[in-house]
Amino acid sequence: MLFKPFVKTFKLCNKYYHLQTLFLLYMYEVNTNDVIKISKELYDYLMHSNNVVSDDVDDTVKNEVKTLIEQGFLIDKYPCTIEHTETPILRSILANNLGKLTLQVTQSCNFKCRYCGYAGDSYLNRSHSNLSMTWETAKKSIDFFISHSGMSRIVEIGFYGGEPFLELDLITKCIEYCEEKMAGKTIRYFITTNATLLNQKVIDLLNKYNIFLTISLDGPKELHNKNRRFAINGEGTFDKVFAAIELLCESVTDVSKKVNINAVVDREENIEEYYSFFENELFTSNGIIVKYSYIDDSLLSDNMPNSEEFVYSMKKNTLDKYLRYYSSREIYDESFEEIEDNFDKYQSLPDTIHHGGPCIPGASRLMVTVMGDLKPCERCSEKSSVLNIGNIYAGFDIDRVSNLLNIGKLTEDSCKKCFAIRSCRICAARIDNINSLSIKHKLKLCEQQKSELIENLKKHVIISHKL
Numbered sequence: 001m002l003f004k005p006f007v008k009t010f011k012l013c014n015k016y017y018h019l020q021t022l023f024l025l026y027m028y029e030v031n032t033n034d035v036i037k038i039s040k041e042l043y044d045y046l047m048h049s050n051n052v053v054s055d056d057v058d059d060t061v062k063n064e065v066k067t068l069i070e071q072g073f074l075i076d077k078y079p080c081t082i083e084h085t086e087t088p089i090l091r092s093i094l095a096n097n098l099g100k101l102t103l104q105v106t107q108s109c110n111f112k113c114r115y116c117g118y119a120g121d122s123y124l125n126r127s128h129s130n131l132s133m134t135w136e137t138a139k140k141s142i143d144f145f146i147s148h149s150g151m152s153r154i155v156e157i158g159f160y161g162g163e164p165f166l167e168l169d170l171i172t173k174c175i176e177y178c179e180e181k182m183a184g185k186t187i188r189y190f191i192t193t194n195a196t197l198l199n200q201k202v203i204d205l206l207n208k209y210n211i212f213l214t215i216s217l218d219g220p221k222e223l224h225n226k227n228r229r230f231a232i233n234g235e236g237t238f239d240k241v242f243a244a245i246e247l248l249c250e251s252v253t254d255v256s257k258k259v260n261i262n263a264v265v266d267r268e269e270n271i272e273e274y275y276s277f278f279e280n281e282l283f284t285s286n287g288i289i290v291k292y293s294y295i296d297d298s299l300l301s302d303n304m305p306n307s308e309e310f311v312y313s314m315k316k317n318t319l320d321k322y323l324r325y326y327s328s329r330e331i332y333d334e335s336f337e338e339i340e341d342n343f344d345k346y347q348s349l350p351d352t353i354h355h356g357g358p359c360i361p362g363a364s365r366l367m368v369t370v371m372g373d374l375k376p377c378e379r380c381s382e383k384s385s386v387l388n389i390g391n392i393y394a395g396f397d398i399d400r401v402s403n404l405l406n407i408g409k410l411t412e413d414s415c416k417k418c419f420a421i422r423s424c425r426i427c428a429a430r431i432d433n434i435n436s437l438s439i440k441h442k443l444k445l446c447e448q449q450k451s452e453l454i455e456n457l458k459k460h461v462i463i464s465h466k467l
Contacts, residue, residue, distance in 0.1 A: 002054045005074040006030040006349070008419035009038075009046050012458050028457055030419050031075040031348040035457060035464075039064055077348050079416045082408040084354040090405065093363050094396050098149040102158035102190075102367040102378050103141055103174065105167040106132040111194050111237060114227040115264065115295045132167055133370040137392070138174050141368040144392045146181055155182065158190040160367065160378050165197040172201075175209055188212065192262070194228070195244040196237060203251045206258055213248075213259045217241050218266070219274040227266060227295075249286045256287030265294050270309050339459050342423055354408045355415060355424035361389050361404045362396060376404060380429045387432055403437075404428040410439050414446065420453045 007030060011023040025043040027036050042064050045057060053065060053074070068074045086093060107129040109116075133141075142157075149155055157178055159171050171191070178187055189211040205211060217238075218224040225236025249255050261283065265274055271292075278290045359365070361376035368374060369382060374390040381387060389404070390396040407428050408415045415421060426449060431442045 002052070003074075003076040004050075004052045005076050006078055006419070007046065007051055007074065008454075009043055009051075010454050010457055011043070012461055024461075026457070026461060027073075028419065028453075029073050029075065030422065031077055031346065032073060033343055033346050033422055034073070035343075035460060036068065036073055038068075072347075075348055079349055079351065079353045079421065081352040082354055082406075082412045082415045083352050084358065084405045084408075085352070086360055087402060087406060090360070090402055091398055093360055094398070094401065095148055096151040098145055098363055098366055099152050099154075100156040100158065100365040101141065101145040102160050102365060103133060103138055104160045104162075104367060104369045104378070105138070105164050105170050105174075106162040107370055108132065108166055109162040109194075110166070110196060110231055111163065112229060112231040112234075114229075115266075131370045133170065133368075135170060135173060137368075137370070137372050138170060139177065140392050141372065142174065142177060142181065144368075144395075145366070152185070154186045154188070156188045156190060156365075158192075158365075158378070160192060163194055163197065164191050165193055165202060168197070168201060168205075172205060175205070175211075179209070186210075190214070192216070194237065194241065195248075196240045198244045198247065203248070206248075206252050211258065214262050215241070215245060215259060216264065217245065217261050218264050220277040223266060223269055223273060223277075227264070245288075246282065249282065249288075256289075259288055261288060261290040263290055263292050265292055267295055268309075339456050340463060342456065343460055343464075349421075353421060354406065355418075355421055355426065357424055357426040357430075358405050358407055358428060361401045361428070368392060376401075376429065381432055381434065384432050384434050386434070386436055387428060407431065407437060407442065410437060411442055411446070414443065418446065418450070420446070420449045423453050423456070424449045 008028040009026065010028065011025050013023055025038055025040055027038045027043075027046070028034075029036060039060070041058070041060050045061050046053075057065065065074060108131070145155075145157075157174070159167075159174070161167075164171060175189060178189075187210060189209060191211060192214045193216070195213075195215045195217075206213070216228070218226075218228055221236070221238040221242075224238040224241070228237050228241075229235060230237055245259070245261075248259055252258050261278070263274055263278065265271055274292065282288075283290060359376070362374060365377040366374060367376070367378045367380070372392045373388055374392065374396065375382070375387055376389060386400075387404070388397070389401050407426070410431075415424075418424070424446070426442060426445050428437060430445060431438050433441065
């Protein structure tokens with residue numbers, strides 16, 4: 001008996017006793033995507049042997065190993081090839097199955113936000129400019145999308161900036177054109193806005209069409225104004241944004257189905273202040289969903305490290321969720337459901353696999369810049385040459401799309417042996433170095449993905465009652 005099962009051991013603090021920490025011991029089975037509670041003897045053996053199981057095990061470990069094998073665990077299968085399963089049909093998908101188009105209607109914005117990748121402090125993205133998309137480019141982009149989405153019955157059209165409502169007339173013209181040319185399809189429109197330019201024309205548009213607004217509001221006034229200020233005078237924008245949300249609640253039919261809030265949490269602050277603020281009746285009584293994201297400094301020249309207060313508040317909030325959940329035995333928090341969605345059960349890994357980070361570039365959320373260039377999505381750096389996947393005149397560059405889809409090949413040997421292969425979410429936009437994709441940066445992110453999986457495994461143990 002000599003084999004190396006594809007597993008990862010981890011431990012979870014159970015309790016403290018006489019100044020000692022007592023742990024529960026587990027094994028994550030990569031092939032079956034399952035978590036199994038194991039003995040201290042097997043845990044120590046796997047840790048000591050680097051997961052290699054041989055004939056020198058004692059009877060206690062040998063019996064446990066035999067039982068686990070009989071139950072379908074301790075599988076020693078590893079991937080043979082790293083390749084995305086959609087690679088062979090990539091050309092067909094891009095020709096027929098596009099699902100979302102995002103038009104960058106302007107590069108201009110009336111805000112200058114501290115953390116914005118376009119606001120002047122970026123080193124991997126452009127700054128705001130006065131460029132806006134022409135109607136000719138917008139029309140050509142929509143026609144391009146129509147010709148490449150014949151198999152998609154439900155499509156999404158997004159408008160992106162800058163601040164999109166600086167080009168309200170263009171947005172209106174685009175929507176009317178889409179309604180005419182895509183009759184028979186279900187069309188959903190999405191606009192991300194700072195909400196300071198909302199007026200009666202916008203409200204009329206929202207009430208007439210299937211438009212969904214995401215409004216950026218970063219919590220209470222002092223926290224919002226810290227980072228989100230008017231470009232013209234540097235003044236805080238909270239009062240204007242909050243008043244716009246009040247107007248929407250008064251004027252838009254089914255506002256809960258038309259509006260949500262994106263709150264960007266400053267990693268220097270206490271997250272509890274954000275949660276407390278959004279318990280405001282304006283949001284709760286109108287059914288407005290608030291989604292939280294965190295300042296991403298990957299495109300900025302200065303890093304924004306987590307403060308001790310932020311880390312403490314995050315841990316406290318997570319602990320509070322667990323205590324409330326464990327006492328009620330009910331999943332009440334969508335983050336718990338998201339974790340459980342990652343633990344579907346399988347029999348084994350396929351011979352060919354790719355980690356799950358890359359979407360199909362262009363097919364999932366194609367972005368067209370003001371000049372008509374194609375990007376995989378709106379999160380990509382516009383300075384990047386490696387993330388250009390074509391233009392609306394020449395079409396897709398299939399080779400580039402394939403390379404971005406298969407970034408696992410950059411680190412193929414590491415990926416084949418990585419216990420996070422099923423859950424890894426690294427995509428090309430996160431390892432872009434403007435002129436190339438960075439292997440060094442990908443391996444660094446790989447360590448983050450492993451750490452995140454270990455934390456999610458611990459949460460899964462609690463949620464699924466495997467204590």
